[in-house]
Amino acid sequence: MEDGESTATDHEVQNHLAAAAKHIMMALKACRNLTDDTKKVLSDLNSCLPNKLILGEYGGWLLIDSEEQIKHYGEVIMRWETELGMIWDHGDTEASSYLNAVTEIQKIVKTIGSHPMLLSNGKQKELSLRAHHILQRAMSKLKQELMHILIQHKQCFAPEYMSFRSHVEDAVYDESFISVEEDVIESLSSGDDSGSSSDKCLVNLIHPKAISSIKSIASVMFASEDDKEFCRSFVNIRKDALEEYLAILRMEQLTMEDTLKMDQNALSCEGKKWVWALRIIIRVYLRSERCLCDQILGEFGRVSPNRIFIEIAGSAMWQFINFGEAIAMGTPQPERLFLVLDMYEVLADLMLDIDSLFNEETGSRIGIEFHELLSRLADYAKGSFSEFRNCVVSDRPRKPFSSGIHRFTNYTMNYLKTLITYRETLNFLLHDLEADGLDCSPEPENGEEISSYVSCPLAQHARLLASLLQENLENRSKFLKGEPMQHIFLMNNINYMVQKIKDSELRQYFGDEWIRRLIGNLHRHANDYIRTTWSSALLLLKDHVELDVSPFHRPSHRSRCNKFIAAFEEIYKSQTGWVVPDSQLREDLHISTSQKVIQAYRGFIGRNFAQIGDQYIRYNGDELENLVLDFFEGSTRSLGSSRRR
Template sequence: MASANNSMENLISARKSLKISLEKSKALGLALEKAGPRLDEMNQRLPYLEAAVRPIRAQKEALDAVGGHINRAVVPAAAVLKVFDAIHGLEKSLSDPQSDLPGYLSVLKRLEEALRFLGDNCGMAIQWLDDIVEYLEDNKVADDRYISTLKKALKYLRELQDNEEKDHHDGGLLGAALDRLENEFRRLLTENSVPLPMSSSSSLGEQACIAPSPLPVPVIQHLQAIIGRLIANGRLDKCISIYVEVRSSNVRASLQALNLDYLEISISEFNDVQSIEGYIAQWGKHLEFAVKHLFEAEYKLCNDVFERIGLDVWMGCFAKIAAQAGILAFLQFGKTVTESKKDPIKLLKLLDIFASLNKLRLDFNRLFGGTACAEIQNLTRDLIRSVIEGACEIFWELLVQVELQRQTPPPLDGSVPRLVSFITDYCNRLLGDDYKPILTQVLVIERSWKQEKFQEKILINEALKLIRAIELNLETWSKAYEDNVLSYLFMMNNHWHLYKHLKSTKLGNLLGDSWLKEHEQYKEYYSTFYLRESWGKLPALLSREGLILFSGGRAKARDLVKQRLKAFNEAFDELYKTQSNWVVPEKDLREKTCQLIVQAIVPVYRSYMQNYGPLVEQDASASKYAKYTAQSLEKMINSLFQPKPVKYGSFKIRQSSGKFNNGVTDQSRASPTVK
């Protein structure tokens, strides 16, 4: 019994002991479960702990030297970081350049100095850091992974140093600041660039000269200050680009009021020089205005704004403005005129172009004489050469063309051929005060190019040759008429034209009074022949023979009167029908000729009708014979020889045949005769 009790107690005791052990095991398991992550964390930290204690394991000499290496690397790196922080502090100090340009430029200059320091010292700091990393690696003072991380960081720094160094030092702050400065440069130019006001193109010659400088002095000073900072940062090209864009646009705006669309005209857009004659006159005025007022002002302004940089810079800037603003278009228009069809009027227009260019020669040499204006110089020289060669070619060909016209038929209406009227007027213009000096200068230059001596009277001699050729043409043409009466009228017209339009002129004075008197006498001579061989024959048809001494009574007298009136009417009608298509261009000669015809016919007819008209007036067919009254005859005669409407122009030098047109459909003079 007692042993049984002891066994139970032992069992209960063992159970309790087992239960306690089980609880302890559970607690230990929970503790182990919680310690697992901590062990993992400790396992991860062990390499860092190992690296941290490694210097303790390193050699003593390496440990003693590492401090000096670290100090030499850290000090410049710390200085660089300090300047870098200062740079970002300057960002807040960058004001608006429009409100405070001096302050803005001052801060910008400090920013540039800081960046220069970074540029000069970043490389050195990186090299010192690289040296300490190399030392740590060689002497195994630091962990390999730590050194690897340092190497990656240094590699990135070197890449930044090599790739657009300055831009990365400040994170683009300097670039943004310079962009704002460029915008301020553009604003100052744009707001102060005002096109030159003009009331009308007709008052160009009266335009007041533009101010000495188109920009106020304070504005120029601000522009110069901005240019200085932009140049310091390698932005001169952008600065010039903005300047050229704004100022050339301003010049173009000033020229727009002149309506210069004609400068773009091409050769295919006009038939001859006459169709753009007005434009050529405008061209000279517009070119002078552009050079003396607009380009002159831009030349001076470029000098004022960019003078501190150098001659090449501001001259190049001006050359771009001139080219973009339109000087090339002016020169190209002149070149287009030289390439148009040959025409005597073209000679005068070429001389006008030469005169305009010659008037501006000193201005061109001064404004466009630099190497930067090489394109303008080349185009100008090419234009002048084309003008001189074209003018001389037409001038020397005039005599040949006049002689070639000798083989063409004369005008069907007996009037003055266009060639005659044109040449007389043309020679006077060439010898006049407006064109003679210019043409002489052109001929002198052309002779010098050919290394030939210029003959002083060459222009006068050529003009006299032209008039002599015209005289020969008239003789030849007069013989080409089948109707002698029309030939007489033709010669009467032309001799009077030569006398009237050359008297008291430059050319007339050269020909002399005897020459002029001779043509006046020829006019009278041919007028007499014309009247005698045509209208002068009519009075004889109204013969009174047999009407006074007749003895056969009124019937016989009436028949004679009828016959003679019928013959008169038929002759008159035939002459009137034929000569109603003839022309006497000069009013005074036309009136005098009609007056002579009236005097030759009307008094005779009036007297005849007064005496013998009653014999037929009572007849049933009276209107058939008494067809005209003296008044109606006079009216009809005075209506003769009227000029037909004509298109004014010059004769042409035809490229294909080399002949002038001598027809009557375009009979004219290019301009009023020089008196």
């Protein structure tokens, strides 16, 4: 009985509601202008009514005021279709009003869409189409506003924020690209991915005050399911910004064919820019770009910020990859080794950052390509190192050369000196590189321990290269005329090797014992120089007893003195034109010549002064000693024009 009464009561309630709805409908038809309070009461009533009343006979009344809303908010939206200028340029109030109008139109469209039966009414259908049209125009305007804000509030940090520092000191490839002042780059390393390090790498690519505006536009466009248009516009503008920044860094859009056609100087210049730009782009720009994507799109589940980031960064990354591939696919050349080592080192240093930025499925291909490029650069570096070794072995004179320091010695030693600045990388790359005749670590002396520097792979290869250079110089010297000049040439070049090793970090890699052996070789050539230059002249100053010459064939002391002076004058004329650039070596040769030759001359004159006669002695010992000081100055003289000291 109670259930029946309850059912009857519900039925009566429904009838009362229906009657009330009829009265409301009549009142609404009579009243064209509703107050806000009235609209709120009707809205509250709407939320309480059962669906069957909304969609039934009395449902039409719910959209009675939609026409007024569409008209009002439509005017707010469409006003910006005719007015010049951008909404956000007119201040936050205008922007907020516009967004509110769009939101209200979205509600009307959503309400109509959620009750399809309402569209059976022709008037309601017309209103629905009008609301959709206004909303479509609003989405188009918001897309323009988004692009305008992204461009207007774009920020680019100066390239000096991070600097490029090449290891190369005595460069063997072009150094024309101007590096900037060193700065925060020294504090950054790929192994330090801590928060503090990351914070130092982040910059604002969009002015902070514009972020809320961009997010509000995103929220409204996403609510209208216009997320694809938002993302497309966002990606295009951010891609353009990245390309503009690459232009600021002087990175040109080069194809692989363009790269392969470059000469060495142009390629070195582009390579240095590649190294410098890649570090800035990966460690600063793209980290900041990824943060921006997360900041703008992180709240919307339908779109992956990472996917958007990949779309923005992808083409620029392929530009870097393609340049590296073009380098790595070429024939290994010694003159490109340091460029490739710079590229290898910066890429190895950035691999953790690259893996972090491109770690999901959409970006994994880029990460894989960078890993493969790193491997190819390593192979190219090892190939170039081997080619350099072959060059040291096989290089032969192509044009006449003097007794001074040969350009090939200078090139090789500076090359070795530069190799040391890449020691960690080369120790890693060379540990399995075969080297026939590899010069192993020197034997320890007096129980001393061998330094780890001396025994590392780079040290062993460096000593081998220096030994091969000595062999090359020995062979090269044979192209010079006469043994004395050959020994001067070898002394000049070996002394240059000694100084380069002793005065640089090469010393700890060669070890003192190896340097002593090299100096011993230098002394041997100095002694051989004295022997081959002066042996025949010194024979003239020997006593007859020493010479064991028959009395019938003994030349007079005066004749022997004259012949010695003639030999001295001939040697003087040739060897004043020879060059010994190192002042200490030149002085040592002067002293050695004086001790061996001038002392012998003084002794001969002293023993045989009476037999020779004062008038026949053209030079005394002091005068000859002063003339020896003219040797190796690089300016040919004759005794008639020589300076007397």
